[in-house]
Amino acid sequence: MTDFLKLLLVSHVVLGLLGVAAFYACWMWLLKAAPPAGLLRKASLKGALFFVLSWFAGGYYYATYYGTAVKDVIKKGQYPWAHSVFMEAKEHIFLFLPFLAITLAVVLAAAADGLEKNRPVKSAAALLAGTIAILGIIITLAGATISGAVR
């Protein structure tokens, strides 16, 4: 693996984790009685950007290297299901995240002020933030499983 591909691989993990952290923070703030509007707007926007960048970094690695150099190693190894279940699920479920994240960022850009008085939007936004964070955590764990299967 070239140094550039190693950088992309590490970057996609770090950026993904930053995205998860941003939306976990949004989730916790949205559960408060008076969510902090400024922090919500910044965190959701940054989180969406992190997911998009993780998508591009991981996607380049996946499309140019994983299929030819890693996939067969896993499929011929002791844990072929790490690819056929976890990688396949992860690479497709991940495609939800940038769009869920962008949607929440758009909603919070407009509605973050006054959420304490708009409980229906607050609770729906909290549900979405929590969904994004939990899906991100599941995807991260799937990635760790796949990495373990390569070794």
Next chain:
Amino acid sequence: MQKKSFAATVSGICTVVFVTLITVLADLAPALKNWLRDTFTHHWIGKGVLAAGLYVLIYLLVVKTARKLPEDGGVPLLRALSFAAIFGAAAIFGFFLWETIGK
């Protein structure tokens, strides 16, 4: 909810449903997977590009054409987006699990 938020929510739901469907269909129909690969150099890139295009297209359509927001402000749709993502993720995982152990 404002119009842009409503549009983003509708786009999000459509995109999540699209990704779920094309993931399953492309694996069940090799011709679709081959078309994605031939058109976009890789089937996964094709799914991503089409999902992004769909999200933007529906967002612009709703922003331009929606005259009146629903009385509930679209909040149930925002909740529905979360459930669509949860069920979509479960469906995708279940499908690949079935493909691995069930086939």
